[in-house]
Amino acid sequence: MRRGPFQEGEPVVLFDRRLRRYMIFLRRGGVTDLRGGKLLHDAIIGREEGEVLSSTLGERFLAFRPTLSEYVLEMPRGAQVIYPKDLGMILLWADIFPGAVVVEAGTGSGALTMALVRAVGPSGKVISYEIREDFARRAQRNIEAFLGPTENLELRRADIYEGIPESGVDRILLDLPEPWHVVPHAAKSLRPGGIFLSYLPTIVQVQQLVETLHGSGAFALIETIEALVRPWSVSGRSVRPEHRMVAHTGFITTARKLCSERSVIGYQP
Numbered sequence: 001m002r003r004g005p006f007q008e009g010e011p012v013v014l015f016d017r018r019l020r021r022y023m024i025f026l027r028r029g030g031v032t033d034l035r036g037g038k039l040l041h042d043a044i045i046g047r048e049e050g051e052v053l054s055s056t057l058g059e060r061f062l063a064f065r066p067t068l069s070e071y072v073l074e075m076p077r078g079a080q081v082i083y084p085k086d087l088g089m090i091l092l093w094a095d096i097f098p099g100a101v102v103v104e105a106g107t108g109s110g111a112l113t114m115a116l117v118r119a120v121g122p123s124g125k126v127i128s129y130e131i132r133e134d135f136a137r138r139a140q141r142n143i144e145a146f147l148g149p150t151e152n153l154e155l156r157r158a159d160i161y162e163g164i165p166e167s168g169v170d171r172i173l174l175d176l177p178e179p180w181h182v183v184p185h186a187a188k189s190l191r192p193g194g195i196f197l198s199y200l201p202t203i204v205q206v207q208q209l210v211e212t213l214h215g216s217g218a219f220a221l222i223e224t225i226e227a228l229v230r231p232w233s234v235s236g237r238s239v240r241p242e243h244r245m246v247a248h249t250g251f252i253t254t255a256r257k258l259c260s261e262r263s264v265i266g267y268q269p
């Protein structure tokens, strides 16, 4: 995590007077056109976070380093990202801990990958699968621009439906269309007590996944949740929920790996 004055090359989020958000990457000599005026990057480099900057039209912008949530929503996307409200839930529901060995697929734009890399820390490891070369390259650029060099991340250009060579893995997290193909590989790759987590947009996919998890005999405590976050407006005497919210994104399904098929209890199809 960077601290201190803004430096060349890093992302900055700017907020206008209506708190609309813009993200730019600082370049020496760079100029960004913003709301009709120009913002000179050299006037931002060397300044502290939380400063108010003026465009050539005199419009004022508040400047901060992006949080991971802000960065995920503003970064260039190849694939659709997992929204911050779900990233937070996923980290806890998959019980990601410092030092964990985590397999993830697909990398997509790298949103979940960044959350995982930060949560496992330098003593952990994230192995992230992506089948598409263009998405893998985009994710790598996104991740490097936000986290800098990452020793604890391996980006693997491969099809996870074909298998996972690692064994003794602590966690497997999937954000891809047919996670049921990964269940037999996860059963071999996860250590006993390891957690399988899948993020899916439709309940029909969830149903197929849950049936496959039960049918494998290798998993228990299979649960599905969704996260609803309702922002509030608190302004004078107007204290009420915002009119708009992100209603549906995806369902989170988790399961625990058993040490043997004889351990299955509590399953009634």
Ligand SMILES: C[S@@+](CC[C@H](N)C(=O)[O-])C[C@H]1O[C@@H](n2cnc3c(N)ncnc32)[C@H](O)[C@@H]1O
Residues within 6 Å of the ligand: 079, 080, 081, 082, 105, 106, 107, 108, 109, 110, 111, 112, 113, 129, 130, 131, 132, 135, 158, 159, 160, 161, 175, 176, 177
């Ligand atoms: C919805 S995106 C993932 C977004 C990512 N979680 C994020 O937050 O940025 C799904 C990704 O899975 C990849 N994918 C689909 N099938 C795959 C497979 N069998 N193995 C590896 N990656 C796969 C797709 O190319 C796509 O990039």
